[in-house]
Amino acid sequence: MTQTADTILNNPFLNKGTAFTKAERQELGLTGTLPSAVQTIEEQTTQAYGQFQSKATRLEKRIFLMNLFNENRTLFYHLMDEHVVEFMPIVYDPVVADSIEQYNQLFLDPQNAAFVSVDAPEDVEATLKNAAEGRDIRLVVVTDAEGILGMGDWGVNGVDIAVGKLMVYTAAAGIDPSQVLPVSIDAGTNNQKLLDDPMYLGNRHKRVYGDQYYDVIDKFVKAEQKLFPESLLHWEDFGRSNAQVILDKYKDDIATFNDDIQGTGMVVLAGILGALNISKESIKDQKILSFGAGTAGMGIANQIMDELMQAGLTEAEAKQHFYAVDKQGLLFDDTDDLTPAQKEFTRSRSEFSNADELTNLEAVVKAVHPTVMIGTSTQPGTFTESIIKEMAAHTERPIIFPLSNPTKLAEAKAEDLIKWTDGRALVATGIPADDVEYNGVTYQIGQGNNALMYPGLGFGLIASTAKVLNSETLSAACHALGGIVDTSKPGAAVLPPVAKITEFSQKLAEVVAQSVIDQKLNKEPITSAKQAVADMKWVPEYK
């Protein structure tokens, strides 16, 4: 095999496998290195799907798909295009969680990721450059894996979430897979199981915080912007003490967003707007309880607050609609250990006759009678039957979103929520949920996962060459999904189905790009948002 042939067959961005034509094989020195049949991508797809189906478990299915991804990106995405609903939970949440837990046992390939080490700040730029291999990178997803889903600290293993988020970007919105870069910031880990594991692949020391950590983050951002000046930077699964700090440091200067804060805020607001479309209620009449007032919980509160202010409320009036509940119970202005984000959403003890008793969710629900309850607590089963029945006794259509991931951490199951409320709850869950049959009605359950939003958001920002992302664009995006679900149907979902993710991601991208252009936030001249999005879209066909 010549050097070229070897390089091409081992390059997932160029490899076509058995689809190389006779002429291509001759030209590239591949003659005789493949079986003689020349297959179409459709034939390869059928064959690959058969292999996928022959795998017994979801983890084996994932391993098969990741091997295909490692070998031939075009074929992988062609196949995913045809089976997006089936593949999403396998390449992404929840099965990605299993692969993160078993990263070293399963390790075969670095998947073109960049591994930035807190111990080698001098190597940051070279690391990004080497991993990109001269590709024109437009999208970077970076994680330091301190807060992987709700599973805590997974060190270098967390790189799989960056890879998985990017797979969804391409499948949903059509970003060219050769223009993306997953990045792991290996700052060490406080996960003792990993530190004790002789096969652990990351830096074997406690997690680094403070100046040393922020210096590496800053070196990373500077190198990333220098090497890929047209790129969008997406932050994923950072810990509660760093996520907001990092976002605030960079959000006014570069095109960037934090998915757990902003992507989640968007999908929850879109879901609430969908629910209110069904119940015909106004957002101004809602009492919103965030259970788990961390990165996601406070991102959600801020996005809903923006919406209330657009509806005419002052900031102080809008804040009166929120009840933030964390480990301490309802958060009051005098509660100890509040995060900066929590301080914005506290209540006063004088509002309640039994303030000192409001230390658990049940007591708070009894005292407040929320109409909307969002779970981002990482605490499984905490939306109990008695709590849900209490909530549902005081509101006709309770809006209940148990969002903690993966499956084993969800605050409740969709099926139970429908049953306990006699079909009145308007539900969205973090991971995909099956339809629920109850009293002759089929309830469709929306997936309240930021995967519904970040691909369209990110793609729209990239296509419009956005300088920054601001609240105006975020708000426009939250409203973009309206009208996709037929809310007149009994049992309708509050969010559009994943089966339509390519369709609504495109719409979302166009709305985002239009908002960027309207605000003159585009770096390069663009006349049509729709055209810019169409021009950027990659399709999984061999070139």
Ligand SMILES: NC(=O)c1ccc[n+]([C@@H]2O[C@H](COP(=O)([O-])OP(=O)(O)OC[C@H]3O[C@@H](n4cnc5c(N)ncnc54)[C@H](O)[C@@H]3O)[C@@H](O)[C@H]2O)c1
């Ligand atoms: N569906 C989605 O799109 C989506 C998006 C982001 C996060 N999430 C999920 O939300 C969860 C939280 O993620 P995060 O990034 O906000 O993490 P985080 O660590 O920033 O926040 C979790 C919060 O829950 C609180 N908490 C822990 N135990 C509690 C208890 N017993 N009662 C009340 N609160 C408690 C913590 O103190 C913390 O403030 C995770 O499971 C994650 O998978 C889902």
Ligand SMILES: O=C(O)C[C@H](O)C(=O)O
């Ligand atoms: O990754 C997901 O499935 C959603 C979200 O970003 C999370 O952290 O749970």
Ligand SMILES: [Mn+2]
């Ligand atoms: Mn996340």
